[in-house]
Amino acid sequence: MSNFQWVTVVFGMLIGLTVTRLLTSLACALRSRHISRLYGVSLAWVAVIFLDAMDAWWSLRQLKTYQDWSFTSFLMMMMQPLLLVFAAVMILPFSELKPGDDHRDIYIRDGRWALIAIALFHLEGLCEAIFFWDAKLNPWGYLGFSAYILLVVAGFFAGRRTSGIVAAVALATNLFFVFTQVADLWQD
Numbered sequence: 001m002s003n004f005q006w007v008t009v010v011f012g013m014l015i016g017l018t019v020t021r022l023l024t025s026l027a028c029a030l031r032s033r034h035i036s037r038l039y040g041v042s043l044a045w046v047a048v049i050f051l052d053a054m055d056a057w058w059s060l061r062q063l064k065t066y067q068d069w070s071f072t073s074f075l076m077m078m079m080q081p082l083l084l085v086f087a088a089v090m091i092l093p094f095s096e097l098k099p100g101d102d103h104r105d106i107y108i109r110d111g112r113w114a115l116i117a118i119a120l121f122h123l124e125g126l127c128e129a130i131f132f133w134d135a136k137l138n139p140w141g142y143l144g145f146s147a148y149i150l151l152v153v154a155g156f157f158a159g160r161r162t163s164g165i166v167a168a169v170a171l172a173t174n175l176f177f178v179f180t181q182v183a184d185l186w187q188d
Contacts, residue, residue: 003069014081025092032097039103044167087117
């Protein structure tokens, strides 16, 4: 088994944990909708985490020709899926709500911490691309990544009124980035 295959197995397990956690928590939230209305902001961030997970998994195929694997490069590659697992754990409760619980309050108290993990996921990806994979971005690429990271961090600090706008803009931006990147990968 090649080093790349070892990396993809662990990476795939962590992405699988992310998706499993998101789907399980989403099912619990849907089963709890008679106790508390679903909170659209947290659902938008669930979609962002899911898209990030699928994008990270898909982009892993670019590394199949990389030969210089080391424990350091392995640890760097595992940071992104670990951050996604943390984000998935934090964004929604893992069990059905009890009477008196509220999805919005749970998001404000606990769920918004997932946004720090999402921001770190993108920051780590940018740093990894620049310093480890020697990727060259044009100035607009750096600006786009930086603006997106700042947008996610702004979502962490946003009040109740602005958090929905920030989440919607982040989801739309994420969709744009993911599908333009995936379109570029299809041309390989």
